[in-house]
Amino acid sequence: MRRRHTLLLGSAVLLAVAVVWPNRAHLAAFPDIIGAYSAKEYCSCRYVSGNPADYCQAYIEQYIPIDRLRDEPASRKVTAFGLGRTHSAAWLGPREGCRLLAEGEAPPAS
């Protein structure tokens, strides 16, 4: 019994070392993808293509859901909350469309 546990633990550690360690940069970035994707693609769907809000909500839906999306039509800023991360995108102009904002970056006043 003890031996089996050791084996199991050993395998888990080995797996962690073999898979997780070489991919640590990718793994760390992964939770950000879904939030950033949602904020950016919703912003462009809504404010570049001019599609209705409910359509854009459905359009950005993925297998991994985000917790919440905040759309601020006055500033055309979209913020996605999910997997413990927050990402915002904002509409910058008629030719520039939307862009993801850096953390704490305010959308330029229009």
Place this chain on the structure above:
Amino acid sequence: MSAMAFPVRALLTCLAVAVLAAGQAVAESWPGREWARQPVVPSAALAAFEAYAFPPRDEVERRGVRSDAVVAIRDGVLVYERYAAPTTEATPHLLWSISKSLLACLLGSAYGEGRFRLDDPAARYYPPLAAHPELRLRHLLNWTSGLAWEEDYEYAPLTSSVLAMLYTRGRKDMAGFAAQHAAGVAPGTRFSYSSGDSILLAATLKGMLVAGQYADYPWRALFEPLGITSAVWERDAAGTFVGASYAYMNARDLARVGLLMLRDGRWGERRLLPADWVAFNRAPVPGYRPRPEGLVPGGHWWLNLPLEGAPQPWPDVPADAFAALGHWGQALYVLPAERLVIVRFADDRDPSYRHNDFLRLARAAFVSGEAP
């Protein structure tokens, strides 16, 4: 000038004017602010085409063919268009990777202005590539940079370079992120479709232009001459056009790009892209070995060429056809043999849509005298 010479010259001038006028009369239709229209006559072939392209739309499971827009242009005249809500004729639709071929048109314009040669090192125009001195612009255009880039995002989201570029580690400076990738193989030796190569091209364009020209260049070089008014091209925080993914325009406007390519880079009286540039776009990547699925890559465009030992990728479409293709079913098809341009926008979330089937039915519907 002798007395005899004058009537001869006048005669020749008259002749030249007459020939030009006759040429204009038979000739090419070009769109002005709007496309000239001649809607195709309803037929069984058209009904079959529409049944394929616009089946009842599955909004719940998002299965099957989900076209947002189709515009067909024959001989420079709009013969068909249809939209699925909420997309309309005015909607600037996301082009995804069609943006790459659009970017190639921008570079074609810069090429015509003598701003670079295909064999120039990419680092000359984008210094962060200094670690890759053998990397030439032609390699980026052929997607043969050799950089160790991971394009897959559907099945390998964890290690996808594209997702990292667009949404996480690369998003502030996408070209800088791409340039940091190590060399996997020598440039020019292996085709590997890469959004990284495309974003690097978008960055080299900045280096080809005088400071301050870059932001307006797509409009000045391409959109305004073509009469495209709906275009949006998003940039990253470093100001680089997201040349791999984020251009938008409506279907009628994208068809103008198709007509430009159909007519070898000419737009009315103007030549926007040199003929040898379009020939490069339409030449297969040197040394490319045919793969079972998909078109043959060219110079940032896709070709229906039957390469040695391989069948024609789209068997029911002429071999001189070429296309710009994007995620979720976006397509700009150019069929020179039939003087046909077709734009298709879509939101296909599964692989049921087949380009070959769509085009077979489209040809039957839009090219007169053809059996379905």
